[in-house]
Amino acid sequence: xxxxxxxxxxxVEHKQHVVNHNHTAHHLKQYFFPTEHVPxxxxxxxLASQLIAEEKPVVLTDTNLCxxxxxxxxxxxxxxxxxxxxxxxxxxxxxxxxxxxxKIKQYKTNFVPPTRRVDLTFPxxxxxxxxxxxxxxRVYLQQGLNNTVGQAIVMDFLQFNWQWLNMQQKNNNxxxxxxxxxxxxxEGNVTPVHYDEQQNFFSQLVGYKRCILFAPExxxxxxxxxxxxxxxxxxxxxxxxxxxxxxxxxKHLQGMEAVVGPGDVLxxxxxxxxxxxxxxxxxxxxxxxxWYKVRNSNNNLP
Numbered sequence: 001x002x003x004x005x006x007x008x009x010x011x012v013e014h015k016q017h018v019v020n021h022n023h024t025a026h027h028l029k030q031y032f033f034p035t036e037h038v039p040x041x042x043x044x045x046x047l048a049s050q051l052i053a054e055e056k057p058v059v060l061t062d063t064n065l066c067x068x069x070x071x072x073x074x075x076x077x078x079x080x081x082x083x084x085x086x087x088x089x090x091x092x093x094x095x096x097x098x099x100x101x102x103k104i105k106q107y108k109t110n111f112v113p114p115t116r117r118v119d120l121t122f123p124x125x126x127x128x129x130x131x132x133x134x135x136x137x138r139v140y141l142q143q144g145l146n147n148t149v150g151q152a153i154v155m156d157f158l159q160f161n162w163q164w165l166n167m168q169q170k171n172n173n174x175x176x177x178x179x180x181x182x183x184x185x186x187e188g189n190v191t192p193v194h195y196d197e198q199q200n201f202f203s204q205l206v207g208y209k210r211c212i213l214f215a216p217e218x219x220x221x222x223x224x225x226x227x228x229x230x231x232x233x234x235x236x237x238x239x240x241x242x243x244x245x246x247x248x249x250x251k252h253l254q255g256m257e258a259v260v261g262p263g264d265v266l267x268x269x270x271x272x273x274x275x276x277x278x279x280x281x282x283x284x285x286x287x288x289x290x291w292y293k294v295r296n297s298n299n300n301l302p
Contacts, residue, residue: 028210028259028279032242032250035212038258038266043164053172055199055269057213059258063164063265066203068156070262072286073206077184078126082150085119088128090137096185097192099230111230129186129284141184145288165201165290174199175293183287185278193222193235193275199292200268204260207278207285211266213256214273221249222273239275270294 040059041048051058089096097114104111120128122141129139145157157180169177178198187207193214202211214222225231237247244250259279260266268274278285 029277031212031239031255032244033253033255035255035257038211038213038256040258043265049171052168052267055272057256057258057269057272058267059260060265060267061263063161065161065164065201065265066205066288067161067263068159069203069205069286069288072153072156074126074129074184074284077153077286078123080150080152081122082148082153083121084148085121086125086141086143086148088118088120088125089115089140089142090118091115091140092137094138094188095190095192096138096140097231097234098194099234100232101230103228103230103232106228107230113230125184132186138186138189140186140189141182143182145180145182168201169292172199173295175295178291178293179289181289181291183285183289185285187278187282187284188280189278189285191276193237193239193273194233195271195273196233196268196291197270199270199294201290202260202266202268202276203288203290204264204266205262205286205288207283208259208261209285209287210257210259210277210279211268212275212277213258213268214253216271216273218253218255218273221253223247223249235273 222235
C-alpha cells in the first residue's frame with residue numbers, strides 16, 4: 001500500500017475532526033490503549049478515495065448511500081419487514097461475540113456459545129426489545145437483506161446510491177457484493193473486536209455507534225483464537241477487563257476510533273480489527289453492511 005504524502009497528511013489533519021455530537025461525548029468508555037480519530041471526509045474529497053484505495057478507514061459524510069433507509073426506525077421496520085422470521089441473537093450481557101457453528105463440532109473441548117440464536121418476526125423482536133428490563137437477555141437482530149423482506153423495504157433498497165457503490169467497486173478492483181446485513185440493536189450492545197475477510201461499507205441509519213479499529217499489523221497484539229476455534233477471527237482479549245500479564249502485547253496496542261450517526265458511512269478495510277458499540281443512553285441503532293469480496297489483493301495478514 002502506498003504512503004500518503006506530507007501534504008496529504010496535513011490535509012487529513014486539517015479536515016478530520018471528532019463527530020461533534022456533544023450529547024455523546026460523556027458516554028464514550030475509555031480503554032487502556034491510545035486512539036486517534038478516523039478521518040471524516042466528504043465522499044467527493046480525493047483524499048477519501050485515496051484512503052479507500054490504500055485500505056485505510058475513513059468516515060464518509062455525504063454519500064447519500066442509504067438516504068431512503070434513514071426512516072428505518074423500529075416502527076417503520078415492524079410495519080414493512082413482513083411476516084417472515086429473522087435471525088435474532090440473545091445475550092446475558094452486553095456483548096455479542098460471533099462464533100462459527102460449523103466449527104463447534106470440530107472443536108475438541110466443550111464450547112459454550114456466548115449467545116443463543118432464535119428466529120422471530122420483526123414485531124416479536126420489537127416487543128422483546130421494548131419490554132426489556134435489567135436482568136433480561138439483551139437482543140440483537142442480524143439479518144441479510146433478501147427477498148424475504150417486505151415490498152416497501154425492497155423499494156427503499158433499490159433506491160440506494162448504487163451508482164456510487166458500483167464506482168467504488170470498479171475503482172478498487174473489488175469482487176462481487178456478497179451480502180447486505182441489516183443490524184438492529186439495543187443501546188449499549190457491543191460486538192467485540194474481530195476482523196472480517198471482506199471490504200465493508202458500514203452505513204449508519206438510526207442512532208449512534210462507536211467503532212474502534214486496529215490495523216492488521218496489530219494481529220499478534222490482539223491474540224486471536226486459533227483458526228479451528230469457533231471464535232476464529234475474534235480476539236481473546238476482554239476489553240472490559242484486560243489481562244495484561246496473560247497478554248503482554250496489549251501495552252503496545254494503538255487504535256483508531258470514530259462515532260457514526262445517521263447518514264454516515266464508515267469504510268472498514270478487510271483484515272482491520274474492529275469493535276462496534278451502540279452508544280448507551282442514546283436509543284436503539286439500525287445499520288446496514290455492504291460486504292465485498294476482493295478479486296486481487298496483496299493485503300495479507302502479518
